[in-house]
Amino acid sequence: DGVxxxxxxxxxxxxxxxxxxxxxxxxxxxHINETYAVFMPGENGEEELSYVLQRINIHVFKKPREVMENIFGVTEYLRQSIRAAGGDPDRETLSYIKTKAGENYYEDTDGLPWRCYNYIPDSVCYQSVERPEQFYQSARSFGRFLKQLDGYPADTLYETIPKFHDTEDRLKNFKQALRRDVKNRARTCKDEIQFVLDHAADCSVLMSQLRAGTLPLRVTHNDTKLNNILFDEKSGQGICIIDLDTIMPGLALNDFGDSIRFGATHAAEDEPDLSKVSFDIDLFEAYTKGYLETAGDVLTENEKANLAWGAKIITLECGMRFLTDYLQGDTYFKTQYPTHNLVRARTQFKLVQDMEQQFENMQAIVKKYS
Ligand code: ADP
Ligand code: MG
Ligand code: MG
Incomplete structure (x- = not known):
């Protein structure tokens, strides 16, 4: 798929x-977009990496105009917050560039969307967590991002992937897939199905509080991975959050929870040997500490009281999505073998069980850093 x-x-x-x-x-x-580095002649005669040019993946983002409106709205707000806090907006957030025609993005003659932003010099991007310190730093970065966006009218953002973390809707889809059972696979995963049904009530814990207004709608990133943060080459501290395509209105707890889901464990998402899959409470503590250090004063008491729930529910939701896809015949996630989605669902449910066993410890850790 070369350009x-x-x-x-x-x-x-x-x-x-x-x-x-x-x-x-x-x-x-x-893995999503086509990304290019643009080099320009520098002052000392050497070529300098100056801009990042990306072609947006329209299979994933069907409405690039909405994606780009979200991004421009959020980055402009971030610049003001960063400036107000005495920071450097050119370094601490991405600066997207408009086309010469004044548009948020350029549509090429095939109708494909391109966008461009400034390269942030002296930065590095790590592909995976190698030391707990990095996980802690990533928590500080995502917490700061939440804080800087406090006050942004989240309900004006487009929901670029509708119902992305609507856990009740995910449960509904699971039940539908189970009823249809198009591949006759339900008989091969009775325990996993029972696990979801036993946890049906959990799917409403955060959604009902969102409806009641006791959990605020916020700007969420929805892809809070380590490789979506740029770190300062010298200090090792997080500078800037990148990959803003999945910015949407949602719950802070979902971003927090998803970071814990994939980060507070040492096993791969598709580890077939469940004895190797466990929830690491020390990593949970490192992340919680970092997150509350930077976001603690904007999170409400009730958000803090639900952080541990966020971790558990997003993990349950993810497992449920894998199991749904397994029942549907693997139409959404890429699979390498017939039970791949089932194996993935099992790792997530194992993590949920571990979190349930450690739930009081998790709550105590949140209290300790609140
Ligand atoms: P995708 O949705 O494809 O993950 P990203 O916006 O995350 O798109 O960009 C892909 C990768 O490009 C990043 O994970 C990072 O490795 C690299 N990258 C993007 N922007 C920068 C930047 N300003 N500085 C350094 N690396 C970058
Ligand atoms: Mg990325
Ligand atoms: Mg992305």
Missing amino acids: DSRMLEDALYAFGFGNQCSYVQPFGAG
Whole structure:
């Protein structure tokens, strides 16, 4: 799925760098978009990485206009927050560039969307957590991101993936897949089905509080992975959150929870040997500490009281989605073997069980750093 070089060149001209640009090369290790580094002549005669140019994946993001409106709205607000706190908005958030025609993105002659932002110099991006310190730093970054966006009218954001973390809707879809049982697989996963049915009430714990207004709607990132943070090359501290495509209105607890789900364990999401899958409460503590250090004063008491629930429910939801896809015949997640989605569901349910056993410890940790 290589990009035609003429399209790339057209995009460069659309953003106004066509004439000066020295060269462009593929960049980063993202799986969704096509990312390029744009080099321009620097002051000392050397070529400098100056901009990042991306072609948006329209199979995932069907409404790029809405994605880009969300991104421009949020990054402009972030710039003000960062400036007000005495920070450097050019370094602490992405600065998206409009096309020469004044648009948020450029549509090439195939109708595909491109966008462009400033490269942040002296930054590094890590693919996976190697030391607990990095997990703690990522918590500080995502917590700061939440704090900087406090006050943003979240209900004006587009829901670019509808009902993304509507856990009740996810349960409904699971039950429908179970009723249809198109692959006759329900007989092969009775325990897992029972696990979901036994946890049906949990699916409403956060959703009902959102409806009641006791949990606020916030700007959420929805892809809170380590490789979506840029770190300062020298200090090792998080500078800037990137990959803003999945910004949507939602619950802070979902972002927190998803970080815990994939980060507070040492096993892969599809580890078949469940004896290797466990929830690591020390990593939970490292993340919670970092998150509350930066977001603690904007989170409400009730949000804090529900952080542990956030971790458990998002993990349950994720397992439920894998099991739903297994029952549906693997139409959503990519699979390498017939029980791949079932294996994934099992790891998530094992983590849920571990969290349930440690729930009081989790709550105590949240209290300790609140
Ligand atoms: P995707 O949705 O494909 O993950 P990202 O916006 O996360 O798209 O970009 C993909 C990858 O490109 C990132 O994980 C990172 O490795 C790299 N990258 C993007 N922007 C920058 C940047 N400003 N500085 C350094 N690396 C970057
Ligand atoms: Mg990314
Ligand atoms: Mg992404």
